[in-house]
Amino acid sequence: MRDYFTITVSDVHGARHYSFKQFVRKFVWVLLALFLIIWTVGGISIWWLSYAANEIEVRHEASVQAYNEGLILARHDYEALLTEKTLIQQELEVTSSQVALLDQALQGLEELVGGKHEAASELPLKERVKNIQLSSLGKSMMLEMIPSGPAVAEYRGLTSQYGRRKHPITGKKHLHGGIDYRAKKGVSVLATADGVVKYSANSKGSGFGNLVTLTHANGLKTRYGHLSKRTVKVGDYVQKGDKIGEVGSTGRSSGAHLHYEVWFLYKRLNPKPFNDWSIEQYDDIFTKIKGVPWGSLAQAVDRRIKKVEKQLLLKAAPSEEK
Secondary structure, three states, X not given: OOOEEEEEEEEOOEEEEEEEEHHHHHHHHHHHHHHHHHHHXXXXXXXXXXXXXXXXXXXXXXXXXXXXXXXHHHHHHHHHHHHHHHHHHHHHHHHHHHHHHHHHHHHHHHHHHOOOOOOHHHOOHHHHHXXXXXXXXXXXXXXXXXXXXXXXXXXXXXXXXXXXXXXXOXXXXXXXXXXXXXXXXXXXXXXXXXEEEEEEEEEOOOOOXXXXXXXXXXXXXXXXXXXXXXXXXOOOEEOOOOEEEEEEOOOOOOOOEEEEEEEEOOEEEOHHHHHHOOOOOOOHHHHHOOOOOHHHHHHHHHHHHHHHHHHHHHHHHHHHHO
């Protein structure tokens, strides 16, 4: 009976005995062991799968959060780019309008200083500005070297023009070699060009009373008569616009005014075109006043401008190298 084992089951009806071979018992233990192994492995697997699922869920949530944060940042960046684009467009519009206004201003300046030509708009902005500066500089130099503009700070018109007329005192006809500015006594008389005081005294013999004569470059001179007061003396250097005296009625004069003359070498010139000469009407004087070598004067000024341009280029060269 060693190969068998007995299982006894007792109940109200009595006891029942079941005999089984030893092999069955071993089989049952094997099944129990196998069940325990499967249950243990299954439990561990379920725990690991649950843990892995939790990890995956946590990572998924982190990924979703990172993705959402990335979307928010991308949205902010996009909105920032849109804002920057809008600002750039606005700046471009402002810049375009400024360039257009600058171009119009340059065109006006080019027309004013005579630097406008067909290819001017095709030149770089810097080149156009430089041309305007040089042209304006040349004309400004001419207007400072050569008598230009009124000789009286505040005047109320011209009482006598250049030419033959009847003298208001002597009654005789003669050449009136200048123009007369009507102005109040004491109003400032101004130098009409850079120059040196050649004469400043009371010229009794000429009838001009207190008289100031200025010599200018290139053989030109100006005379200022009937002054009530002289504020310069012989040898003084004066610049265009400097006060040299005051309006008066000295000498042979019927009232307060300034007698003004312009000479080239030993020839009187009509002062009216010089009085009206300005950068806006720059070319008029060249056709209205004859006997002055305007071409030579322009060449002399042009040579000075080229020297200035050369100096500017030499100054600009070191900064460009840096």
